[in-house]
Each structure stands twice: as structure tokens, then as C-alpha cells.
Amino acid sequence: MKLPVEITPNPLLSSRVEIRYVLNIQPDEVVGAFYSQFKDVFPILRETKVSKDPGIADELMKFAPDFLMSNDKYAIAFNGNAISFENMGDYQLWGNYFPFIRTQLSTLIEMKIVRSIQRISVRYVSLFEKQLTKESTFIKIPQFNLEGYKENLNLYRTSFNPSNDPNVLLKVQIVKNARASTANEFRIGTLIDIDACREFSDIDLDDNIFEIVDNLHAEEKRLFFSMLDNAFLQTLNPKYDRI
Template sequence: MKLPKTILPCPIVESTLEIRFQTNLPPDTMVGFVYSLFQSKDSEVQLTALPISQIPAEIRRQDPNLKYKPTHRLHTKEYDALVGSNVVVLTIPGKYVGWNKFKSNITDFIQTIQSNIIGKIEYIGLRYLNFFAFDIFDRIKLNVGGDNFSRGFPSVFKSEYKKDYCTNVLQITNGVHLQNPQMNIDADGSLIDITVVLVNNHLTDVNFENIVERIDSAHLEAKTVFFSLLSDDYLNELGPQYE
């Protein structure tokens, strides 16, 4: 499938990369060490504690629901990173800047922390949240039917399926209300939520020499899933631009 480079308007309202790992540092020192690395590059970097940091570290480590929750926000000029003792989550505030820029920020972050901080990588998840100010079920190739299915009410479709090197998690929801002041959105509509996950056997050969390449592959998979959903007529309405 030939994939567009851009469409207008771009529906992406949130893009995140989450990496879970084992650390080679004492867990309680992970956040401070990452902050010091970034501060040495930029004195204006800010570190803010999140509410979950008030929970004792030992409790967080023993609770599987809390172990991979970030405890601090690292704010740089280009992007934000949520950091915990075993996790980093990179986000770009506001309007999506395109994959090349997002990838550049990911590369910068990884290169900055490449000082034996991270041991075994346990999980990589690249997520895209797309918003449409209408019922997206009318403009995608997915058909959901049955006597009890009504398109006039909020509906949720969720699928999780494995491929050779990843697992795709897809959720499509209509009848939602989205408020996003940064993007000037306050409207009813639909969401297409796509997460491409690399975990377990998909990560056996991932290291800091090839991790960006693997994340690049996850991005291509997320893009393929998204455009394979859109009807041909709707895609043409978006004025796709190709390489």
C-alpha cells in the first residue's frame, strides 16, 4: 500500500512513545540522573514531580499497576518526557510536528541517556490518537453490524492482533467529546486510537544501537494501520500528498 506523506487536516491530537526497561542504576536515583544529563546540555530544563511520586517507592515497585508509572515530568524546549525509575514516555505538546521531527526528538533523548542507565528493554509502545469531528464509522472500511448495533449511539470497536514483530492495539470510538485548548478543539466526534507494541520476543535483539530503527518500524506499522482503515473517498477528501 502506498502511504501518503501528509494529509490535511492532520487528525493527530496526541502522539507518545513509551519505553519500559530495567535500570542499571539504583531505582531511586534514575530520575535525578536523567535530569542531570539534560541540565548539562540546557540549563533551562525543568523537572516537576507528579502526584504519584508521593507514594513510597517500595510500594510502587511491588505494585505491577504502579511500577511503570512515571513520577516526574522533564520539560525541554522541544518536547516533554515523563520519567520514572523503569519508564520514559516522550510526548510532543500541541500540534503534531510530523514523524521526522518526532523521531529527531526521540533520537536526542536516547543519545542523551546512553550512559549505561538502561539495561534490558522490556516494552516499546508507539501510540497515535486521531480525532474526527464526525462519526468516523461512516468513513472507514470497517463494517460492524448486527441487530443490536445502532450507529446513533456511542460505539466502541477494539481489536488486538499480532504480526511478525509487533502487536497492534486498535480502538475506534464515536460519540466522544474532546477538549484540547492547545489545538483549539472543543467538539463532539470520534477517535481512532492506534498503539504498536514491541514486547518480549520482539525485543530480544533491541539495544541502543538499533532502538530508533525499531521505533521507526513501529511508526510505519501505525501509519499503515491508519491509512488502511480510511475509505478511498474520504482519503481523497484529505488531499493526500505522496513522496
């Protein structure tokens, strides 16, 4: 299946590549270590405002970033348990985004503060401002087909393992009437959230980490476009030849 490199208008809300790790430095040394290495590329440093509400699951809070460093195109968010890479503003396309990630991960490797990797994930969240339906938009979404009832898609959640790599887990959510606030506007529509990840008992940063990130992106992208009906895809003005 030939996959587009770009669709317009771009429905992407967020794109995040996250590395969960074990560090060999103390928690109070983290911000200083990262700032000294990344400040020339990311001159803006701020503390995030993530709620520390004890009612939120500890496992989720463990990986919520404490600090964010950014420039006009990209950002890194981090704490003592994870680092993530994000676009700031317009999506830069994977041909630009991946070299950026590779460069920053190389810097992280050179810092020699990461003892091991626990999880790598590539997560893309898109919002289509028209309400999508399983009949005209998606293919192969299960339905009950109960006599005397009409089924409406409000929330669909599932997961997949690619047949060519069962170690990869792709977690999918489709949410109808989702609401999202961006820097400039408030949007409502159908949300598609795909999180492609691999977990590890222990790997080093040198163990094909760049290849793993690139492969997770490829699996996430393949699944996203495989879910869409071809007639609907054509309404998104797909481009196949841009690098």
C-alpha cells in the first residue's frame, strides 16, 4: 500500500515520540544536566503545570514531564523517567522530524546518564472537524447489527499487533464529538488517537534505538491510512511525492 506523505488540511493535533528510561543521576540533577546540554538548541525553558493530584494514577504521573525546552519548531519535555519530542506549531513532516529526533537522542546518548530504556512510543492524535462515520470513513470497524437498533459510533477503543512484528503494540481510540483547544482556536470533531509502542526489560540506547523509532512511526502511519476508506482519503488531497 502506497502511503501519502501529507494530507490537507492537516488534521494533526499532536505528535509525540517518547522514550521512558532509567537514569543514573539523582532527580535533583536532571534539569541541570538537560539544560546544560540542550540550551543552545532549545533556549526557552519552563516548568510544566502538570497537576500532581493524588487521584491521578501514579503510573501516569510518573512519566508526566516536569520541564519543557523549546525553540520555534520543536520541543523536548522531560523528567527523571522520560523524555518526549514534539512539534511546536505546524507539523514538520517525518522527513524533517525524524532527523531532529535522531540528533537530540544522539546528544542524550553522549551525556551517558541513561542506564537503560523501558519503553519507546510514537503517538499521533488527529482531529477531523467533520463528524466521521464508520459507513463512509472507516473500514472494518466491528458492529453489532442488532435488529431494531441503530448503532452510533461514539467511542471505539482497540489494539493491534502487526503480523510482521508482534513486539509492537498499537493502541487506537476513535472519539466522536471530541473537543480540543489549540493555541489559536477551539475545535470539535472526530478524534483518532494511535499510540505505537514497544516495551523492554532492558536495552541500551545503542541497541537500534533510531531504527525502533522509525519503525514505530511506519507502523502507526500504515495503520492510520489502512483504517480510512479510500474514497474518504481522496477528499484529504493526499500527496505522495513530497520528501
